[in-house]
Amino acid sequence: MKNPFTLVFRREKPLLSVIIPALLAVSVLSLLFGVGLGPVRVPAGTVAKIMLTYIPGLDGIIPHTWPQLEDNIVRGLRLPRVLLGLIVGASLAVTGVTMQCLVRNQLADPFILGVSSGAAATATLGMLFGAFSFLGRYALSISAFIGSAFSIVFVYAISRIRGRINITQLLLSGVALSMIMDGVTRVITLSAPNALGLHSAAFWMAGSLAGAKWAYLTLPLAALVICVAFLLLNYRTLNLLMLGDESAGTLGVDVKRMQKILVLVASLMAGVTIAVSGTIGFVGLMVPHFTRLLVGADHRKVLPIAALLGGILVVWVDVAARMLIAPEELPVGILTAIIGGPIFIILLKQRGRQNG
DSSP, X not given: OOOHHHHHSOSSSOOHHHHHHHHHHHHHHHHHHHHHOSSSOOOHHHHHHHHHTTSTTTTTTSOOOSOHHHHHIIIIIIHHHHHHHHHHHHHHHXXXXXXXXXXXXXXXXXXXXXXXXXHHHHHHHHHHHOTTGGGGGGHHHHHHHHHHHHHHHHHHHHHEETTEEOHHHHHHHHHHHHHHHHHHHHHHHHTOSOHHHHHHHHHXXXXXOTTOOGXXXXXXXHHHHHHHHHHHHTHXXXXXXXXXXXXXXXXXXXXXXXXXXXXXXXXXXHHHHHXXXXXXXXXXXXXXXXXXXXXXXXXXXXXXXXXXXXXXXHHHHHHHHHHTTTTSOOOHHHHHHHHHHHHHHHHHHHHXXXXX
């Protein structure tokens, strides 16, 4: 008797009609239980009732039988936090898919190639010294975007030799730039004008969803929807790019133009995501790789499934972060690093055996 899991997750022909609804259901359950879990627990049924009151016409129908404390916890603290976790996880996963397509290497992600470090450096400069305050309410997002765009363009330019990307040089230059940007960030934080700002910046750099607000959801969600829609419309081009620049060009792809667009897409998603969550590493590495193991390399399948898996992963890592040492909480970035580090080493070993 065949395993039902293998019948659904077939790399050659996965059943998307089953996989995507199942992952959407898991996302909804993660939302319900993720909001309810914490130092003060709220029953999933209560969470569902409070969430239903957001639907026009139902607010007056559903009786308010829950305490005001639970209402405040769900509406003001946890619901925006879990929704932000879904958006951040999906954005990081899609950013990882985009960068891996750009450089044709499954070991690429915003953390390894220095994009996260670049965004953190410029964002910290704006947080502590107000360097981008003239940009208004989106100063943090735009400053993070500037840093991520600079990093990805710099690494991409250095890694191209005679018009082609040298993978070894790409990874080494990414690591080097990441170290440089981390050094710049430390100089900025050591020069912080006040201790409160330094503490806030340090906690933000470790990656956290603790400061989530409803206002934080709009820009990352808009960037995610626009970028994913564009990538899905061009999934055939992404598939061709994975064959190599020459093969893609022969098949009619404007390689240089598409690569520039992918740089912009990856920078935009990384920048606005890091601005609201700090540097949460390894999600962009683990989720795309795991997705391809399940459903193959076709980007029409990889993009939506990676987005759903990334959101689910970050939500549950965030739940663990706020429960492990409750009532205190750990930064999400620390837990993803602890989980992602060993997985990255395993991936390196696997590629070493394949190349050997």
